[in-house]
Amino acid sequence: MSDSAIGEAVGLAVAARAALDRGDLTAARADARAAVAMLREHAGAGSADVANVLVLQADAERRLGELAAAEGSARAAAAIMSRWPAGQQGELDRIRVQAALALGMVLVARGEYAAAGQCLRAALDDACAVLGPRDLDTAGVLNGLGLVGKYTGDFAAAAGYYARALEIVEATAGPGDVQAAALHHNLGGLAHSRGEAAAGLWHARRAVQIRRAALGDDHPDVAADQGAYAAILQDLGRLEEAEQMLREAQGTFTRAYGPGHLEVGIARTSLGAVLHQAGRLDEAEAEYHAGLAIRERQSGAGHPELAATLVNLGSVLAQRGETGQARRLYLRALRLLDGRVSQAHPTRQAGEQLLAALGTRTAGR
Numbered sequence: 001m002s003d004s005a006i007g008e009a010v011g012l013a014v015a016a017r018a019a020l021d022r023g024d025l026t027a028a029r030a031d032a033r034a035a036v037a038m039l040r041e042h043a044g045a046g047s048a049d050v051a052n053v054l055v056l057q058a059d060a061e062r063r064l065g066e067l068a069a070a071e072g073s074a075r076a077a078a079a080i081m082s083r084w085p086a087g088q089q090g091e092l093d094r095i096r097v098q099a100a101l102a103l104g105m106v107l108v109a110r111g112e113y114a115a116a117g118q119c120l121r122a123a124l125d126d127a128c129a130v131l132g133p134r135d136l137d138t139a140g141v142l143n144g145l146g147l148v149g150k151y152t153g154d155f156a157a158a159a160g161y162y163a164r165a166l167e168i169v170e171a172t173a174g175p176g177d178v179q180a181a182a183l184h185h186n187l188g189g190l191a192h193s194r195g196e197a198a199a200g201l202w203h204a205r206r207a208v209q210i211r212r213a214a215l216g217d218d219h220p221d222v223a224a225d226q227g228a229y230a231a232i233l234q235d236l237g238r239l240e241e242a243e244q245m246l247r248e249a250q251g252t253f254t255r256a257y258g259p260g261h262l263e264v265g266i267a268r269t270s271l272g273a274v275l276h277q278a279g280r281l282d283e284a285e286a287e288y289h290a291g292l293a294i295r296e297r298q299s300g301a302g303h304p305e306l307a308a309t310l311v312n313l314g315s316v317l318a319q320r321g322e323t324g325q326a327r328r329l330y331l332r333a334l335r336l337l338d339g340r341v342s343q344a345h346p347t348r349q350a351g352e353q354l355l356a357a358l359g360t361r362t363a364g365r
Contacts, residue, residue, distance in 0.1 A: 009038045009049075016056045023220040023256055025064045032057035051080040052095050058102040065262040065298040067110050074103035086130055093130040097123055097137050104144045108151065111304045113340055117148045136179065139168040146186055151304070153345030155194050162187050181210035181225065189228050193346060197235030204229040220263065223252035227267055230274070239278045246271040265294030269309040281316055288313040304340045307333035311351045323358055330355040 012035035019028035035053045043049055054077035061070035081096035100123035107116035120141055127138040142165035149158030166183040173179055184207040191200025207225040215222055226249040233242040250267040257263060268291030276284035292309050299305065314329035333351045341348055 005038060005042045009035050009042070009053075012038070013053045013056065016053070016060070020056065020060060020063075023215075025060050025257070028060040029057065029064060029066075032060055046080055046083065048080065048084065048092050048095055051077040051099055054080075055095070055098045055102045058106060062102075062106050062109055064257070067106060067299070070106045071103070071110070074099060074106050078103050086126065093126075094137060097127045097131060097141065100126065101137070101141050101144060104141070105147075108144065108147050109299075111151075111299070111302075111340065113148050113152050113304075117145065117152075120144045120148065134168050134172065136169065136172055139165040139172075139179070142168070143183060143186065146190070150186070150190050150193055152340065153342035153348070155190060158190055159187075162190065176210055176213070178211055178214050178221070181207045181214070181221075184210070185225050185228050188232055192228070192231045192235060195235075195346065197232050200232050201236070204232045218252055218255070220253055220256040223249035223256075223267075224263065226252075227270055230270060234274050234277060239274055242274045243271065243278075246274060260294055260297065262295060262298040265291045265298060267291070269295065269312075272309070273312055276312060276316060281319065285313065285316050288316065302336060304336045307336045307351065308347045310336070311347060311354065314351075315354060318354070318358055327355065327358055330358065 012031045016028045016031035016035060019025070019031060032053055036050055036057060039047055039050045039053060054073045058070045058073035058077065061067075061073060077099035078096075081092065081099050084092045084096065086093060086096070100119060104116050104120035104123060107113075107119060124138070124141045124145065127135065127141050131137055142161045146158045146161035146165065149155065149161060162183055166180060166187070169177060169179045169183060184203040188200040188204030188207060191197065191203065204225070208222065208229055211219065211222045211225055226245045230242040230245040230249070233239075233245065246267055250264060250271065253261060253263040253267055268287045270291075272284045272287030272291060275281075275287060288309055292306065292313065295303070295306060295309070310329045310333035314326040314333070317323075317329065318326035330351050334348065334355070337345065337348045337351070
């Protein structure tokens with residue numbers, strides 16, 4: 001590979017990393033794909049350099065909601081790195097761990113929690129062995145396992161993984177690093193899922209503070225933190241603040257990604273929940289429907305993370321006496337969660353309880 005081609009490919013990879021950091025996912029994807037194509041041509045398809053940039057490409061594709069493409073990129077990177085022996089190749093070990101982490105994160109995003117957990121547990125063993133238990137990439141894998149625990153309802157395991165990851169990041173990169181912000185975000189979200197809003201308030205606020213200071217007000221990662229913070233505010237009954245924060249987040253996501261992006265859909269269904277709690281049923285139903293349509297297009301109609309919105313929308317309809325449609329939504333939500341989350345998962349329990357109450361109410365007519 002010529003020096004000029006090497007320089008150009010490296011430049012594209014650096015540009016892709018910078019674009020990811022500033023939240024310009026379209027540019028990141030384009031630069032990463034161009035770098036991969038160049039490296040495949042000049043260094044060979046099995047080059048570790050190709051795998052390294054494929055990890056960036058998978059990250060950009062995942063965050064854009066292009067999950068099939070992201071999985072393909074991550075699997076290609078992991079396949080390349082599987083050919084290198086562990087513990088003998090220095091930086092190659094790191095790329096292998098990062099490729100496994102990228103694949104695990106895509107599987108989480110696709111709602112394939114069992115496969116994600118298996119992938120990430122193997123990655124954690126690898127990372128601890130070849131990078132060390134205090135490495136930042138080890139912390140990244142721990143964070144991924146925390147996400148699996150949160151989504152499946154294994155909240156105690158999730159809390160342990162997040163705490164270990166945060167300890168590593170704060171000791172290595174500092175408490176004001178954006179990686180710490182991501183973990184505070186997740187700890188706040190976990191507290192919300194556990195119904196422990198007061199415990200999550202500080203974490204949610206801290207995530208916004210760190211990333212706003214590092215990235216500015218209009219960065220999509222700050223908007224994601226605002227969404228998590230709004231959920232805590234809603235739990236605490238601070239509905240006006242939650243509504244304002246979600247509308248700001250929706251605006252940021254729309255400017256960054258366009259109105260049909262998954263994050264816009266999530267913000268809209270979250271806004272629907274706030275409006276629902278405030279008793280503004282017409283507005284809540286409209287947001288639930290609009291957000292659900294976006295999320296179904298982006299994630300697929302079978303994604304388990306749709307279940308909470310289906311339960312919430314069913315509750316609105318039940319309040320209006322539309323019991324048949326409400327029942328269908330509750331049943332659909334429970335089917336999405338079946339085999340993927342624990343029996344104690346709060347969304348599953350809510351769906352079962354509302355369905356049972358609906359049956360009682362119908363029987364009493």
